[in-house]
Amino acid sequence: MFRPFTCILGLFLAADAALAGPWPRAPGTHFLSLALESPSDPQLAEQSYTSLYYEYGARNDWTLGLDIGADTLGYGKAIAFARRSIWRGDRARVAVEFGLGSQAAFQGTDVALRPGISWGRNVTLLGRHGWMSADATLTYLPRLRRAIGKLETTLGVTLGADSKILIQFTAEQETGKPATFTMTPTHAQAIGKSSFLTTSVILSPDRPARFKFGIWLQF
Structure with missing residues (x-):
């Protein structure tokens, strides 16, 4: 039986992370991810x-970015953010961020204020380099007086220079609505010196499975 919330807590307590996380991008470098997500049921292709x-x-451990698309609740978003590391240990880091943009919710679309915090550390699994991270955000919509809380944990392993696998557990809830849980296993295969092709399956206990195909570019 799929128990996503238990898995999330397990990973939370328990790097070259591809997405988010507390690791800053090297000054002057870029990371871009483009993805297409579609339901497994052809009748829901729209x-x-x-x-x-x-x-x-x-500079100075700051990472700037854009997050455009939709969240696990199916609501569109377009948010610019700034993230900075605030603590660094031998193998772990903590970072905080603040995002500003637009977010849709059940009652409409509003300006979005999105503070967040990230924790992550490098790990070794079966003799291979890996990482684990937890990212928590709270998106506040002032005009609608709504909030969307999100916790996403990631466990990843580098299989070799050309291959990575990772699994993400996500819990997300809008004010007054039931929480949504998803589990997303992903395989990333190198298709160039600094690019990866990604294939994912998004699983949820209360909605049909979805497929996700994307590309990561570092430059």
């Missing part, structure tokens, strides 16, 4: 959407 995620490494 619910497909594309997403864009971008990070730029600024």
